[in-house]
Amino acid sequence: MKQALVLLLILYGFSTSAQVLRKRTVKLMGSRFDIILVAPDSLTAESHIDTVIAEVTRIENLISDWKEDSQISQVNKNAGIAPVRVDPKVFALTERALHFSRITRGAFDISFAAMDRIWKFDGSMTEMPDPETVKKSVEKVGYRDILLDRAHSTIFLKRKGMKIGFGALGEGYAADRCRDLMLAKGIKAGIVNGSGDMSTWGKQPDGSDWTVGITNPLRKDTVFAVLPLRQSAVVTSGSYEKFVVFNGRRYSHIINPRTGYPATGVSSVTVFGPSAETANGFSTSLMVLGQEAGLKLIKKHPDYSYILITDNGRIFSAPGLDIKKDNL
Known part of the structure; x- marks a missing residue:
């Protein structure tokens, strides 16, 4: 799950003689999208x-895996049967996803x-699933x-039975x-925030x-x-809203695709960088890998x-980020 990011100091409707800011919130890709653009005029x-x-x-x-006529749904329907030709950009997105799988050794897996x-x-849930059920859950x-x-x-x-999905990368890619x-169209500033996958450019x-x-x-x-x-x-990934506790240990809703068991140990990861897609891949991977292996990556x-x-509540942050290191 991606933790909501709070935008601060955005003055909705604020304008100068040369620029106006407009915002719209819509539901896309099954999630909330906030679109904010700065342009010469409202129109x-x-x-x-x-x-x-x-x-x-x-x-x-x-790329939706729940729309029956999408290219990814066709790929999934033909699992174990035949290759499916896809749009070059869908192919390239899949290549990048597999790159993440390789560098994380499967902690990230589409x-x-x-x-x-x-x-x-x-x-x-009142008890842990038995080990055999957990093992079977990831056999495909x-x-x-x-x-x-x-x-x-x-x-x-x-x-047969395999499926791929871009729930972890699709909104950042978009x-x-x-x-x-x-x-490319001359809009020099704005924000596209797909349910916590936020891509920005320019200034207010x-x-x-x-x-x-x-x-x-x-x-x-x-x-x-x-x-x-x-x-x-x-991009921020978080596990604090959906979890279960067994024997005093918290198990998040983010599942390790290698083992079938929930990720443990990390509550939240925020990643900054040039690409929301890549930042999402890192934030998801770090949640699964945990503190030591995740930071090493x-x-x-x-x-x-x-x-x-x-x-x-321990905080670890990259050099250069002005973050208090006291425990939360």
Whole structure:
């Protein structure tokens, strides 16, 4: 689950003689999207917001694994049967997802879509699933059985019952695409926030940076850090809202696709960097990998910075981020 990001210091409707800011909130890709654009006039801003909505809808129709006629649904229907030709951009997105699978050794895996939903986080679970059930729940998960043919732009899932899904990357990918589209159309500032996958560019009409507040995962009604967005994307993953507790240990709703067991130890990960898609891949991976392995991974990618908060309130952040290191 992506933790909500609180936008601060955005003056809705604020304008100068040269710029206006307009915002619209819509439901896209099954999630809330906040679209904020700065443009020379209201008509231009609203028209380009319509363009953003159309672009996200186009992407959803390509990569959604619950729309029966999408390309990804066709890939899943043909698992174990035949390769399926997809749009080059869908192929490239799948390639990038598999790259994350490799560098995380499967902690991130787009074939998680085939996982059996044996864990319940609605209060109905009274005991841990038995080990055999947990093992069986991930038997159709495995990124190594996803075969890509770049020459023909095809995706083939080797085993019947396998599925892929972009729930962990799709909104970030869409936010990045819309940012690039708006820049190409001359919109020099804005935010596309897909349910916590936030891609930003430019500055507010008064020339100040966009500013983001990170909510405290242990007291979600409070903000513990406020940061200017000088990099173009930010994503937060959190486990504090959906979890179960067995024998005094908290198990989050974010499942490790390698083991079938919930991730433990980390409450929240925020990642900043040039791409919301990539930031999402890192935030999800760090939740699964945990503090030690997760920080070791992201420190190899200096274009991305982080704030990681453990279940016991310890804060770890990248050098250069002005974060108090006291426990929450």
